[in-house]
Amino acid sequence: MLDRNSKTPLYQQLKITLLKYIEENLNEGDSLPIESEIEKMYGVSRITVRKTIEDLEKDGIVMKHQGRGTFVQSKKIIQDAGTITSWTEEMKSKGKTIETINLHISEIEPSRKLIGELKLDKGEKIICLRRIRCADGEPIAIMVNYIRSKYVPGFLEKGLTKESLYEELEVDYQIQLESARERIQARIATDLEAVELHIPPYSAVLHITRTSFLPDGTPFEVVEMTNRSDRYQYDIHLNGRNKYKS
Incomplete structure (x- = not known):
């Protein structure tokens, strides 16, 4: 679970956690859990999940495909x-x-x-x-x-x-x-x-x-x-x- 008493915003904590998850569990082309699953996994709001996914997409780590999900684009x-x-x-x-x-x-x-x-x-x-x-x-x-x-x-x-x-x-x-x-x-x-x-x-x-x-x-x-x-x-x-x- 994420630390709600930390000065680091939750979406940044979630970003670090998801990067670690991708590194250890997924390959390029694999799909991330859906947003509702990430909410339950880490006890955060949908807004926090979406903000984190947007950051990962800007960094070129994942790519969202409408109606299909979010996929690992690069582990570089x-x-x-x-x-x-x-x-x-x-x-x-x-x-x-x-x-x-x-x-x-x-x-x-x-x-x-x-x-x-x-x-x-x-x-x-x-x-x-x-x-x-x-x-x-x-x-x-x-x-x-x-x-x-x-x-x-x-x-x-x-x-x-x-x-x-x-x-x-x-x-x-x-x-x-x-x-x-x-x-x-x-x-x-x-x-x-x-x-x-x-x-x-x-x-x-x-x-x-x-x-x-x-x-x-x-x-x-x-x-x-x-x-x-x-x-x-x-x-x-x-x-x-x-x-x-x-």
């Missing part, structure tokens, strides 16, 4: 690419239990590419943070963050103390990322990536490169993230076209 984790959110925040919002494994932190000499991307000063070093991110016990992404050492004094010695790097930057260093640029590329996993992500050799992966900027426009971080394409999907919202000018 969908990332909204329109805002700067941490991987941790995104997974928690979808009801996932998150875990980080194989964490390694070091200070390195930047490559020529990183010097250009981050506009580094001569002799400036960067911190490399490499880890595998898991959702519900399953490896989903390999994440490598390159951040400018001079902005995070003591980070190398202290290490990552929170699950979310962005939360740590905001709380401990008062660093707020203002904007970011992302590039998304489909490619074949390397042998090491296939082993670490528990996928067959030569599987397709989504490789995302993000450069994040401080409020004054200074490039602060480059992230290289390799995601399982069978478990991860990007959702990008586009604005309308500019008017055609002859």
